Amino acid sequence: MLQKTPITVAYGDGIGPEIMEATLRILDAAGAAISPEVIEIGEKVYLQGNTSGIDQKAWSSLRKTKVFLKAPITTPLGTGYKSLNVTIRKTLGLFANVRPCLSLHPFVATKHPKLDVVIIRENEEDVYAGIEHQQSADVVQCLKLITRPGCEKIIRYAFEYARAYGRKKVTCLTKNNIMKLTDGLFYQVFQEIGAHYPEIAKEHQIIDIGAALLADKPEKYDVVVTLNLYGDIISDIVAQIAGSVGFAGSANIGDHCTMFEAIHGSAPDIAGKNIANPSGLLQGAIMMLMHIGQREVASTIQNAWLATLENGIHTADIYRPGISKLNVGTQQFADAVIENL
Amino acid sequence: MLQKTPITVAYGDGIGPEIMEATLRILDAAGAAISPEVIEIGEKVYLQGNTSGIDQKAWSSLRKTKVFLKAPITTPLGTGYKSLNVTIRKTLGLFANVRPCLSLHPFVATKHPKLDVVIIRENEEDVYAGIEHQQSADVVQCLKLITRPGCEKIIRYAFEYARAYGRKKVTCLTKNNIMKLTDGLFYQVFQEIGAHYPEIAKEHQIIDIGAALLADKPEKYDVVVTLNLYGDIISDIVAQIAGSVGFAGSANIGDHCTMFEAIHGSAPDIAGKNIANPSGLLQGAIMMLMHIGQREVASTIQNAWLATLENGIHTADIYRPGISKLNVGTQQFADAVIENL
Ligand SMILES: CC(C)[C@H](C(=O)O)[C@@H](O)C(=O)O
Ligand SMILES: CC(C)[C@H](C(=O)O)[C@@H](O)C(=O)O
Numbered sequence: 001m002l003q004k005t006p007i008t009v010a011y012g013d014g015i016g017p018e019i020m021e022a023t024l025r026i027l028d029a030a031g032a033a034i035s036p037e038v039i040e041i042g043e044k045v046y047l048q049g050n051t052s053g054i055d056q057k058a059w060s061s062l063r064k065t066k067v068f069l070k071a072p073i074t075t076p077l078g079t080g081y082k083s084l085n086v087t088i089r090k091t092l093g094l095f096a097n098v099r100p101c102l103s104l105h106p107f108v109a110t111k112h113p114k115l116d117v118v119i120i121r122e123n124e125e126d127v128y129a130g131i132e133h134q135q136s137a138d139v140v141q142c143l144k145l146i147t148r149p150g151c152e153k154i155i156r157y158a159f160e161y162a163r164a165y166g167r168k169k170v171t172c173l174t175k176n177n178i179m180k181l182t183d184g185l186f187y188q189v190f191q192e193i194g195a196h197y198p199e200i201a202k203e204h205q206i207i208d209i210g211a212a213l214l215a216d217k218p219e220k221y222d223v224v225v226t227l228n229l230y231g232d233i234i235s236d237i238v239a240q241i242a243g244s245v246g247f248a249g250s251a252n253i254g255d256h257c258t259m260f261e262a263i264h265g266s267a268p269d270i271a272g273k274n275i276a277n278p279s280g281l282l283q284g285a286i287m288m289l290m291h292i293g294q295r296e297v298a299s300t301i302q303n304a305w306l307a308t309l310e311n312g313i314h315t316a317d318i319y320r321p322g323i324s325k326l327n328v329g330t331q332q333f334a335d336a337v338i339e340n341l
Numbered sequence: 342m343l344q345k346t347p348i349t350v351a352y353g354d355g356i357g358p359e360i361m362e363a364t365l366r367i368l369d370a371a372g373a374a375i376s377p378e379v380i381e382i383g384e385k386v387y388l389q390g391n392t393s394g395i396d397q398k399a400w401s402s403l404r405k406t407k408v409f410l411k412a413p414i415t416t417p418l419g420t421g422y423k424s425l426n427v428t429i430r431k432t433l434g435l436f437a438n439v440r441p442c443l444s445l446h447p448f449v450a451t452k453h454p455k456l457d458v459v460i461i462r463e464n465e466e467d468v469y470a471g472i473e474h475q476q477s478a479d480v481v482q483c484l485k486l487i488t489r490p491g492c493e494k495i496i497r498y499a500f501e502y503a504r505a506y507g508r509k510k511v512t513c514l515t516k517n518n519i520m521k522l523t524d525g526l527f528y529q530v531f532q533e534i535g536a537h538y539p540e541i542a543k544e545h546q547i548i549d550i551g552a553a554l555l556a557d558k559p560e561k562y563d564v565v566v567t568l569n570l571y572g573d574i575i576s577d578i579v580a581q582i583a584g585s586v587g588f589a590g591s592a593n594i595g596d597h598c599t600m601f602e603a604i605h606g607s608a609p610d611i612a613g614k615n616i617a618n619p620s621g622l623l624q625g626a627i628m629m630l631m632h633i634g635q636r637e638v639a640s641t642i643q644n645a646w647l648a649t650l651e652n653g654i655h656t657a658d659i660y661r662p663g664i665s666k667l668n669v670g671t672q673q674f675a676d677a678v679i680e681n682l
Pocket of ligand 1: 083
């Protein structure tokens with residue numbers, strides 16, 4: 001038997017625990033060779049008075065296993081708290097956020113049956129650097145920070161990804177007509193690095209019209225590389241019009257550590273009701289298995305998941321009377337995937 | 342006869358001159374009581390060595406007429422040039438950018454037949470303040486600036502607009518989970534001012550999921566108010582999925598001056614070919630006529646324009662074999678609208 005790979009797991013907040021349970025049950029049934037080490041982060045840690053939402057024990061586990069499967073977490077609103085998601089990405093140097101979005105037509109409703117786009121989002125800079133201040137009673141500011149090494153890293157990653165996966169085109173989205181220094185640098189580096197990938201088509205669009213065309217004709221896009229904030233917005237758009245944000249997983253890639261998660265949030269309004277779709281986190285987990293070299297079990301799970309959707313076994317978010325066969329809960333969906341393994 | 346209202350007109354760059362010609366011909370044929378004063382701004386002015394793209398004579402005209410019908414203009418890329426669009430908006434204090442988007446189903450193809458959304462975009466602050474600098478060889482920064490008076494103005498405008506036009510709901514989009522001071526202030530002011538409009542439903546969404554739901558289910562939205570950059574992105578998205586960015590006009594509202602334009606750019610690739618759709622600028626012109634009190638001629642033009650589209654007289658961007666009747670050029674489209682007056 002394969003040596004088990006230690007991974008760090010956080011059950012998160014809101015719907016986190018139930019979708020993590022469903023996901024880990026599927027991985028276990030499929031024989032994934034992982035040994036999860038559970039850490040507590042997010043809401044409970046805040047409530048204990050730790051305004052960072054994460055403690056030293058959790059950091060140690062992350063630094064040791066270097067592979068993190070994370071359910072959605074909640075950061076309290078209010079100026080005393082920095083987003084824990086952002087803290088983790090920055091602290092672990094997770095510079096690339098890879099978000100594949102794929103239509104599952106005809107099994108899951110979409111207006112865009114040919115959608116197959118991978119969003120590669122810069123993950124550490126931009127307005128996410130968290131530099132905000134009150135300048136006077138009525139004036140507040142946020143610093144958008146862009147560095148050349150940051151641009152180089154993400155853009156090289158995007159082209160390497162395209163090459164590795166046989167993708168044909170990389171589209172870069174910026175607002176370089178307004179932000180000539182910051183977005184201008186991102187685009188300049190895109191041109192410089194793109195020149196080393198002659199076999200891959202290159203395209204640049206201003207983010208406003210680029211996002212509009214992505215939302216209208218996503219089948220015209222292949223790999224998209226962009227700055228942190230634009231990537232945040234367009235990845236939700238593309239995942240949603242592919243079927244649902246509930247379907248998309250993401251890989252947060254660093255030089256030393258990697259974190260896998262769903263792209264959606266903790267949805268406290270439906271927490272604990274056994275109705276959430278565990279697919280986003282499961283997709284994250286499948287990317288994790290690929291990453292740690294367990295390709296076979298990853299594709300077994302992917303196929304079982306597809307078969308479940310094809311059989312019309314659907315959670316409430318995608319249930320369509322007449323087309324879906326069964327409206328199931330979170331755990332029943334996991335059971336169905338397990339049966340299809 | 343009505344006293345003619347003096348307005349300032351700029352023919353702009355790229356497709357600007359031809360769509361302005363088409364638009365003014367329609368206004369003239371409909372008997373709009375305007376007396377246009379033409380100014381030269383944009384490309385030609387840059388080429389004469391004026392890096393602002395606008396001269397004193399143009400400013401004087403704008404300050405005198407206070408009503409500006411503007412075709413798309415081009416600002417050269419490169420760090421020596423500030424966007425002329427932004428310069429005009431800021432100099433004239435055009436704080437609100439109003440962008441109505443409406444489906445013309447079944448006459449114009451759309452996947453969203455019930456779309457009817459008005460985007461009200463803050464127009465002076467945010468990363469558009471144009472404060473960027475190179476901090477070191479490898480680090481560049483852009484300042485996102487938000488002020489309380491700026492938030493108050495745009496949010497009050499959005500609620501007053503909703504009230505005046507009998508709209509039922511105002512949705513506010515921010516990223517206040519990350520930018521707690523800047524976007525946080527916008528949302529706080531939304532709550533404060535919203536409280537004075539008990540008859541209007543209020544909703545707040547994080548921009549990522551908000552943009553995703555707008556792109557997927559636009560029929561669930563009514564009036565949307567948001568910060569400058571988000572507004573830029575989502576207005577292109579909503580206009581495009583309603584039919585085409587080529588259809589949307591916008592009003593840039595200030596306390597003293599007002600500017601009307603298409604939301605699209607100068608499209609140099611198709612300039613001078615008589616194929617551009619003049620509808621976006623015409624919609625801007627119709628909003629202008631409403632604004633200067635010529636409601637009757639505004640609605641005559643609107644109806645003639647709708648009749649033209651309903652008759653299947655379509656420019657190339659929206660031509661669909663089988664459904665459209667005639668594929669016409671820019672000026673022929675204008676002729677058809679004039680015939681329907
Ligand atoms: C929860 C939030 C901080 C996060 C982000 O903005 O990056 C989320 O929207 C995401 O896309 O992963
Ligand atoms: C041309 C550009 C400066 C402008 C903007 O970003 O505001 C345009 O995209 C718009 O939406 O009017």
